[in-house]
Amino acid sequence: MTVLHDTTLQPGTPGPSAPLRPWVLDDRGHVDLERTGTPDHFAVLGLPRRLGLDTDHLDVTFRSLVRGLHPDRFAVHGPAAVARAQWHTSLVNDAYRTLRNFDRRVAYVLELAGDLREERYQPPAELLVHVFELNEAIDAMQDARDEGDAEAAAQAERDVREATATIRESRAEVTARLVAAAADWDAAQAASEQAGAELPALAQARTALRAGLGHARYLDNLLTRLDFSATQ
Secondary structure (H helix, E strand, O other): OOEEEOHHHOOOOOOOOOOOOOOOEOOOOEEEOOOOOOOOHHHHHOOOOOOOOOHHHHHHHHHHHHHHOOHHHHHHHOHHHHHHHHHHHHHHHHHHHHHHOHHHHHHHHHHHOOOOOOOOOOOOHHHHHHHHHHHHHHHHHHHHHHHOOHHHHHHHHHHHHHHHHHHHHHHHHHHHHHHHHHHHHHHHHHHHHHHOOOOHHHHHHHHHHHHHHHHHHHHHHHHHHHHHHHHO
């Protein structure tokens, strides 16, 4: 087994509140390049499966693991060891990119549960009305620009800016609801782990997360179009 002792990667004191051991470490806290398989992102970084992660701790863990897995440290063991170190590093990078972003973290938790359904998000009627008006404002702005009508273009641009501000406010509200749903999911996940079985509250929390994430992505697509229209 190719290992590398690195005190920066040592796990914390054993106990219920201690951080989990990163997947790449063996029982002695050494880098173990012989590990194979496909662990989940939380296990790769030695983090509990929770949505409310401490991002500062996440950053420190990521940097420590990447430093400990740097291929140059394994060059003495030959090309195979270097290749394995690179593979483990890719796992750490993928885990970090996913878990560092809140929306991606939510999507990943749903994916792990097999609950990231592919059905198209259906926005509520009042949002559809707003989107219809928004599309009209964008079309009016583009038509005015094409026709060289500066006054009409300026008015249309103001309408689009106001619509953008409204969408951003809605996105902030959706984010707040997602954060609340994430807290509910964390509590239900902890209770399920303690009970040794999935409790109904966990599925209910996932439903709220899935709905919130669909709403958030819908609004993000609108904002992308608005930002693109503003630059044309």
